[in-house]
Amino acid sequence: MNIELIKKRLIKISSKERFNHALNVAQVAKDLAIKYGEDKYKAEIAGLLHDCAKDLPEDVLREKIKEFQIELDNMMKKIPKLWHPLVGAEIAKQEFKITDASILRAIRIHSTGAAQMSLLDKIIFLSDKIEPLRDNQGVEEVRAIAENSIDKAVLKLLDRGIQYLIKKGLLIHPLTLEARNNMLMRVVFK
Ligand SMILES: [Fe+2]
Numbered sequence: 574m575n576i577e578l579i580k581k582r583l584i585k586i587s588s589k590e591r592f593n594h595a596l597n598v599a600q601v602a603k604d605l606a607i608k609y610g611e612d613k614y615k616a617e618i619a620g621l622l623h624d625c626a627k628d629l630p631e632d633v634l635r636e637k638i639k640e641f642q643i644e645l646d647n648m649m650k651k652i653p654k655l656w657h658p659l660v661g662a663e664i665a666k667q668e669f670k671i672t673d674a675s676i677l678r679a680i681r682i683h684s685t686g687a688a689q690m691s692l693l694d695k696i697i698f699l700s701d702k703i704e705p706l707r708d709n710q711g712v713e714e715v716r717a718i719a720e721n722s723i724d725k726a727v728l729k730l731l732d733r734g735i736q737y738l739i740k741k742g743l744l745i746h747p748l749t750l751e752a753r754n755n756m757l758m759r760v761v762f763k
């Protein structure tokens with residue numbers, strides 16, 4: 574499916590806010606892809622589709638998980654916020670006819686991160702959090718870091734994300750800890 578067709582379909586299933594976020598993530602992802610040497614077309618598609626399941630209510634997500642036979646680990650079952658990337662990757666595959674495994678994976682891990690993140694994974698993870706509509710505290714610093722090192726920017730986001738979860742008393746999925754350790758090994762303990 575080409576980019577224009579993806580946008581036409583996506584706008585039908587997204588809130589206005591979500592669609593604007595998706596367009597922004599796609600643009601930032603494309604720019605980062607050009608900067609760091611990734612396929613800009615893949616980055617744009619993954620950016621557009623990363624939250625394609627985010628507007629689904631929790632009960633619908635639950636149904637989709639069954640329908641697509643997505644296996645949730647025990648912790649994932651208790652963190653509904655982490656379901657939309659898994660369902661989104663399936664929707665991207667089945668309804669948007671995306672067959673490229675690297676795009677689907679970048680969508681699938683965009684909230685948790687993963688132990689070994691590809692360049693495309695990192696680009697989507699980062700773009701999601703630094704796109705122009707994001708104005709949370711510290712986002713400028715991450716944008717600046719992303720100018721020089723994608724690994725350092727991802728590490729900063731993982732650190733912040735984990736600190737936030739601890740402060741709120743929320744569960745931290747092991748994939749996020751693995752992602753953080755891995756990135757720390759790449760950036761500091763190399
Ligand atoms: Fe998301």
Ligand SMILES: [Fe+2]
Nearest residue numbers: 594623624701
């Ligand atoms: Fe997002």
